[in-house]
Amino acid sequence: MDTQNPNVPTHAHTRVAGKKHPNRRHPHSGLVHDNARHTTRFTVIGNHLAQHPELSLLAIGLSVHIQSLPAGARIDIKSLAARFPEGTTRIASALRELEAHGYLRRTRERVPDGRIITRTTSCNQPGHSGTDTSRPAPRKRTRQPGGKPLPAVPRPACSAPALLQQATDLLSRLRREDPRLLLSVCDTAHLAPGVAAWLERDVPLAAVRHALTTDLPREPLHRPAALLAHRLTAQLPPPPPFAPPTAPPPTRHPLQTCDGCDRAFRAPKPCHCRDCRSAAALSAQSPSRTGLTGTPEVIKAVSGVERSRGENRSGPS
Secondary structure, X not given: OOOOOOOOOXXXXXXXXXXXXXXXXXXXXXOOOOOOXXXXXXXXXXXXXXXXXXXXXXXXXXXXXXXXXXXXXXXXXXXHHHHOOOOHHHHHHHHHHHHHOOOEEEEEEEOOOXXXXXXXXXXXXXXXXXXHHHOOOOOOXXXXXXXOOOOOOOOOOOOXXXXXXXXXXXXXXXXXXXXXXXXXXXXXXXXXXXXXXXXXXXXXXXXXXXXXXXXXXOOOOOOHHHHHHHHHHHOOOOOOOXXXXXXXXXXXXXXXXXXXXXXXXXXXXXXXXXXXXXXXXHHHHOHHHHOOOOOHHHHHXXXXXXXXXXXXXXXXX
């Protein structure tokens, strides 16, 4: 058998020492670390971020920069674009990468003054953040009987039933302007005094409705009653200017007929007219001057006859 098998090695391979292995790189041909221990102003970054297999280099560097910033720093797209030479498009794309892989969380929240802001949370290790474990699972926000109370509203100086009824009718019609302003009985009873305080200050119903329904946010209203309570308090108009009270109109008495001369005159109740009362008073003071005695009717009748005789005598001859 003189045929040789070319697949059989001519001699056994010897074991190569570890330091002389051909696949082992020379210690001076790759990266060499010259590290110093940091005691101040340093940030701990995990290799899961620094060596992330899917994130871009810009996203990794941007996440490192964000994790090194103090709490409350501005990291919106415009602020980051003003800090780094990359434009807003590349920075926005890197932020979306970090958000997709869990290194950033951006949520929209409503602040006490009614504005909606975007709150950004940086996570140095996605899935193991202390805030993630303590925060409950998101659920639909509904107002429970024992939940957070509504903000206080202004109170009218005089709680007239008619005024409160007008305020209640106005609040119940707000759902016609916007279906999101559908209020419960408890919310309507809480807001009615605030609307009455506006009506008490001579504000028309149309003006109150306009103040409550204009420029509403486009997002769903989880607590429309809280928003209306804030507007009733923050936009309360001042009291109307003081005006002196006007004099009441003069009283117009009904027509009466004189009991002595049948003359028509105005008086609160039936009696004698002014002429009859004057004649009676004159006769009572000095009957000798007039020579007339008797009742006021007789005195007035005689006086009328005497006046007519005197006018006839003094006429032209």
